[in-house]
Amino acid sequence: MENVIEIKGVKKNFGEKTVLKNINLTVTKGENIVVLGKSGQGKSVMIKCIVGMILPDEGSLKVFGDEVCSMSEDTLKAMRTRIGFLFQGGALYDSMTVRENLAFALQRVLKITDENDIENRSKEVLEAVGLSEVIDKMPSDLSGGMRKRMALARTLIVKPEVILYDEPTTGLDTITSKEISQLMLEIHEKYKTSSIIITHDMQCARITGGRVMVLNEGEFIAEGTYTELENCNDEFVKLFFK
Amino acid sequence: MNLSPSLNNFLEKTGEQANFFTSFVRNIFKGGFEWNEFLRQCYVIGYKSLGIVAVTGFVLGFVFTLQSLPTLKEFGAQGYVPSMVCISVIREIGPVITGLICAGKIASSIGAELGSMNVTEQIDSMEISGANPVQYLVVTRILACTCMIPLLTLFADAMSLAGGYIGVNTSTNMSMQLYFIKSVQTLYFSDFFPAVIKTIFFGLAIGFVGCYKGYTSNKGTESVGLAANSAVVAASVWIIILDAIAVQLTSVFVYN
Known part of the structure; x- marks a missing residue:
């Protein structure tokens, strides 16, 4: 399968604070990925790096095969339209x-x-x-x-070929949150988009996620399907499923 | 080289503003000028400020006349009141007062609007979608201010003269026709032209400061108020500075 997003060894600091320590992620065409993590762990920073709103300090970040950090203004604009x-x-x-x-x-x-x-x-x-x-x-x-x-x-x-969702169900009641999650899944199936869904809503992760990744202290610590992670022994991962 | 933090901060901000201004100028000449948004901003900035500018201009002319009439009457020079009011208003008071009023009304509203768009990620959203937020939000607002402030000033000048006539009419029996003839007979193109030119710069300053403060505000809700407030203060200071420069240049090149 063709890779639409490839992130290798991405690091990002804001002053003294390290937000992204070592991010490695590949999204293939038509894939749905859910990124779970506590607030302030760099989830939103990661997807803003993907669209070139924030530039990483180190590492490689390729979108549709092109390196985001070295894109010209026009190429970046063209990439964003997709x-x-x-x-x-x-x-x-x-x-x-x-x-x-x-x-x-x-x-x-x-x-x-x-x-x-x-x-x-x-x-x-x-x-x-x-x-x-x-x-x-x-x-x-x-x-x-x-x-x-x-x-x-x-x-x-x-x-778009790729959709990046930044906490799509935050601030919604459980019923509306479920409706939005189902809608995201329907859209994924109908339009064949690849997606990265940043969330800490487990219902949303369960409904939408093909592959679920858990981000903690600037790096991914676990990866698998929802059911696999539900049965994972890692103490931090368990906290999400309690 | 080690610089003091305040000097460092000042240089950083100056560079940021120069960069923002360059981006504004570059985007004027890029294709796809936002005519509809520009016209909408002209309506918002120009038409919707007519009321406050009219009242301020009228009261200004009225009060100025009432204040100067008794003194000139003592010297038997009350016949000079119309021309004195007219020259003062057109050369100096009209542009500066309109500029300050617009700095309060327009710079703050642009600062708050763009600041809140920044907080709610609307500007980021435009940028990520591949659109050009500087062209849509900044260029249109600054150019609308640059075009509308001179027109608002002319309107305020006219209202001041009308207020001046009412002021004169309360204590003398000068006819309206005589008042306006006396007002304009001492007025030259050299009084009028530099005043209009400086209001173009006032408009540019008001638009630029409002857009810069709003566009570069921080993400917290507090920063919206801060952007609006600092836009008013900075725009007002710029108007005073630009006026001082304009007066010096006019004295050297026009009245000499």
């Missing part, structure tokens, strides 16, 4: 309607100007996330769960 990033809070543009949020990247990144095409794509992704009726609403009119769905729709509209 990756979807779902932020923890959704990061919806709150001065724009849902329609404008969806059209934003289409018009500016994919340079689509045909109004009908934009409208059709918008309706298609909103339908995929179960939000067909909100197209003219403002993000502030949406509930927490709807905002997450909407953010997912905005991520999907550019048809």
Whole structure:
């Protein structure tokens, strides 16, 4: 299988603090990976390194076969158009309607100007996330769960090959969290995307994860399926499944 | 070389601002100018500031006239009030007061808006999606300020003259026609042109400071307030500094 993301020996310090000590991770095409870890362990820093928002101090980080650290501005931009990033809070543009949020990247990144095409794509992704009726609403009119769905729709509209989820179910109730996790799985199956899901929600990990990896103190300490890790003897890993 | 931490910090911030300004200039000439957002910002910055600028300008002209009338009356020079008010307002008071009012209203609102977009990761989201946040958020706002502040100043000048007329009319029986003839007959292009030029720079400073403070704010919610507050302070100081420079340059090159 083709590797879409290859991380080898990545290190990242912020001042005196070492956030990523030695990260090694490979994501193949169509693979779903869940990264579990406590808060402040560098999970979000890792996925921000993947999209070139933060540059690692050491190590190699290849996305679609190209080294992120040595990419030119244009190559980085082109690489980002193939990756979807779902932020923890959704990061919806709150001065724009849902329609404008969806059209934003289409018009500016994919340079689509045909109004009908934009409208059709918008309706298609909103339908995929179960939000067909909100197209003219403002993000502030949406509930927490709807905002997450909407953010997912905005991520999907550019048809990314890889989706990076930064704590997609944080701040949601158990039922909505389960719905979002199932939606992520449906999207993975329908659009054949590769994903890295950063979470500490075990329900989300169970529903979405093919391979689960546990991050502690800047490095991965365990890897396996959900069931394998559930029966793991490591004390730290056990804490997640209690 | 060892520098003191405060000097080091100052140089770092100056470099950061120079870098931000370069990025702004570079993005003006990149393809895909955001015309719709630029026009929307012109509406928000220009049209939505008309009320406060009108009231301030009117009161300024009114009070200025009422304050100077008794003194000039003592010397029998009340006939000079219209021209005195007009020249003072157009050359100096109108631009500076409008600049300061806009620094308070516009720089703070841009600082807070971009600061909150930064906190809620909207700017990161634009960047990761492959769009250009500097072009969409910064270029449009700074250029809208640069275009709208001179127009707002002209509007404030007109309102000041109207306020001045009401002020004169409360204690003399000067007609409106005579008041405006007396106001403009001593006014030259050399009074008007430098004032307009300096308001372009005021607009640039207000837009730049607001965008810089908001765009580079920290991620915490506290930083939104801090960005808005520091934008007002910095923009106001810049207006005073730019005005002092403009006055010196005008004295040397125009009135000499």
